[in-house]
């Protein structure tokens with residue numbers, strides 16, 4: 001027997017569940033997630049328990065209270081800020097007489113809504129199916145449209161077995177398709193690697209301002225929105241870093257605390273881009289109170305996908321919203337992607353992280369070395385130029401080792417180390 005589920009409404013009561021006094025509690029973030037999914041939050045409740053109630057997760061008193069609340073505010077959805085077993089979810093749904101959605105399902109929904117590229121859509125569908133697979137029990141199916149028709153069910157196969165089999169087959173097909181996309185992506189990565197192009201990947205919590213910073217730095221126009229998970233699909237653009245030349249910058253999906261595992265799994269390919277990049281630019285929203293916890297969450301996901309060893313530059317964004325003394329994470333670079341404050345220092349820090357030497361070099365070029373002079377300018381490595389008596393030029397150059405080695409290999413070019421001088425950002429172009 002199959003229950004018909006209630007439709008997903010847009011007016012929700014949030015039910016926060018705290019099972020342990022020590023558990024970190026992110027009521028605000030959950031509300032943001034709901035809002036980002038286009039849901040109106042019409043009510044909010046908190047249930048604290050020592051242990052999960054086997055039947056509804058929360059106790060019977062709370063269930064009744066939730067039902068009254070739903071009726072009173074005319075809600076048609078209960079969003080539970082926790083994970084539940086399929087049985088608990090169904091029982092609660094029956095008791096409160098409206099659809100019940102867990103935190104994981106809410107995030108999956110947001111992702112499904114945001115995915116634009118073929119790859120993104122495949123990844124989201126894979127995550128949804130993997131999630132559904134863990135929740136198929138008798139009398140409870142998320143895949144109503146896949147209920148068996150005549151001829152679909154194998155001999156002796158129950159409805160449940162049929163659902164499991166169809167799910168399994170679809171998952172395999174998706175994984176195959178994703179495999180092809182990943183191989184193409186790998187080719188792109190290898191091509192960049194061969195050509196020596198370096199990549200900087202933006203990472204950070206959702207809504208930290210990664211896309212805004214990306215747009216400002218690369219003059220791109222990736223959609224920026226005050227909602228969670230505005231960006232799902234990776235975008236890449238060229239960026240010139242003085243002394244390094246052109247690098248590729250990648251904007252990707254943001255993180256959130258307790259990112260559902262099915263999602264981390266499905267988005268492995270996207271996240272693996274991070275592992276393959278030369279530098280991570282970790283953008284932290286300096287205007288939120290719990291930025292330390294968010295930083296820890298991001299580092300946790302990076303560890304999980306094997307990107308913990310990639311060099312990282314951390315930057316506090318939204319400095320325009322915070323008075324100086326209040327900024328968290330002391331000694332961290334601070335910028336405002338919105339006003340542009342601090343961006344020169346940031347670019348300088350990226351350059352140094354990519355190996356631009358702290359001390360400039362004096363380069364003596366004979367008159368015939370116009371080509372060398374041109375590529376040094378192209379790489380943004382020239383701080384100063386003087387004409388020498390013999391018609392050649394003397395350049396003051398600050399560059400990474402690759403460029404310096406290229407110079408050292410060029411015939412009739414002489415290099416001389418200079419002492420420390422002010423940073424690029426404070427010198428005229």
Ligand SMILES: Nc1nc2c(ncn2[C@@H]2O[C@H](COP(=O)(O)OP(=O)(O)OP(=O)(O)O)[C@@H](O)[C@H]2O)c(=O)[nH]1
Pocket residue numbers: 204205206207208209210211212213223224225226227228229230231232252253254255317318319320321335336337338339
């Ligand atoms: N005041 C202020 N707001 C900013 C700044 N940078 C970004 N924002 C705002 O923060 C919100 C989120 O910005 P996004 O750039 O979309 O954030 P994101 O990190 O790309 O978010 P996801 O794509 O969801 O991971 C937007 O409303 C931006 O306008 C800043 O420096 N100052």
Ligand SMILES: [Mg+2]
Pocket residue numbers: 210211212223230231252
């Ligand atoms: Mg974004």
